Amino acid sequence: xxxxxxxxxxxxxxxxxxxxxxxxxxxxxxxxxxxxxxxxxxxxxxxxxxxxxxxxxxxxxxxxxxxxxxxxxxxxxxxxxxxxxxxxxxxxxxxxxxxxxxxxxxxxxxxxxxxxxxxxxxxxxxxxxxxxxxxxxxxxxxxxxxxxxxxxxxxxxxxxxxxxxxxxxxxxxxxxxxxxxxxxxxxxxxxxxxx
Numbered sequence: 001x002x003x004x005x006x007x008x009x010x011x012x013x014x015x016x017x018x019x020x021x022x023x024x025x026x027x028x029x030x031x032x033x034x035x036x037x038x039x040x041x042x043x044x045x046x047x048x049x050x051x052x053x054x055x056x057x058x059x060x061x062x063x064x065x066x067x068x069x070x071x072x073x074x075x076x077x078x079x080x081x082x083x084x085x086x087x088x089x090x091x092x093x094x095x096x097x098x099x100x101x102x103x104x105x106x107x108x109x110x111x112x113x114x115x116x117x118x119x120x121x122x123x124x125x126x127x128x129x130x131x132x133x134x135x136x137x138x139x140x141x142x143x144x145x146x147x148x149x150x151x152x153x154x155x156x157x158x159x160x161x162x163x164x165x166x167x168x169x170x171x172x173x174x175x176x177x178x179x180x181x182x183x184x185x186x187x188x189x190x191x192x193x194x195x
Contacts, residue, residue: 006072042176074091088109093105130189166185
């Protein structure tokens, strides 16, 4: 039995100088620039985006994310609260596909790496998703994320945001070239306490 969320109210979150807001059409140039990065294409875009002609990739990627709120996937543009600079993307997906659970994924632009944007965005979005609906959250109990084991930076971000390593999923990640990678599985629970 699943508890599907048919739609989510678009939400804006802020923390430590970052603004997480729903994507909008005007984000297309920044997304197009980000999608030039080989690591983002390799690990975080999905096959529909990679298969699209290069000039159309940003529109394909963005269209799917903008429509996500209507189907129960919360997609945030990670931006600088003061300047509006685009840092990346974060999605809280599959909300209640399994009861009281969600999945999170994220990426940041090359210019934003190493500045704490991914960790802050992940921690903020997880706090929102794990908070009770009466407190403005989604009320999920468990949020999981996975990343290719060779993506060491993503592992550090997950751990820093309180996502504990739970195990290894063999041949779980398939990059656009067809090459498969083992993946780390991390999760954060509503009952977890900061370490």
